[in-house]
Amino acid sequence: MKYLTIICNILFYIPLIGQYIFPILISNWIINWIMFALLSVLLPLAYSKSLVSHSTEIKVGIQLPKKLNGFLVLFCLSVGLHVFSSQSLIYVDNILNNGFESQFNEAQLFEKTYVDNAEEDNKFVAQAIYIDYGVAVQFKLNSGGYTIFEPSSSDIESYKENEAINLKVKNLNKFNTEQSKLAMYFSLFQIFIFLLIAQMNLYWLNRKANKKINKDT
Known part of the structure; x- marks a missing residue:
């Protein structure tokens, strides 16, 4: 039990603190998978063994509940960290998506290029459309006519940067x-x-214990 407790704690804490101490080693997915698999197998083994030991070994009854709680805490923390990680990634995705959503839908945005606004305002919207979508659209002039937006070199560069982002x-x-x-x-x-x-x-442990009892009797 003593060694199981030590091993389980090592397998749990090394991935957490190892990324700061041994980043190259811990970043290896094979090592992470091995440690996760070992922890997943050893925790239930240690837990079940401590249950049987606690019920049969009165001599160490004071120490075993601490170890039992330790195994359960490690299990809950391990599962909880994965759930927290999953939800955190979903939250980050939502922030990224909301941050890059346009204030207007595409139809509203294109409509703003030919409403009765000032020519500069219409041109600004046409410029924004080009930077966002790479499409040169018409915009309304002060005279009432229309002209196609001609992107400058900086607009083209901005579009490429925006596309890369x-x-x-x-x-x-x-x-x-x-x-x-x-x-x-x-x-x-x-x-x-x-x-x-x-x-x-x-x-298995209960069956083994029963066989021993039957053999002794």
């Missing part, structure tokens, strides 16, 4: 969505494994 945001949203799903899958996997292994180990 939008691409980065899109890729970041995709990455966050995938990581959010992965974190949630980790949580579900860990809960399932914990319940399965703990139940199986409890059954």
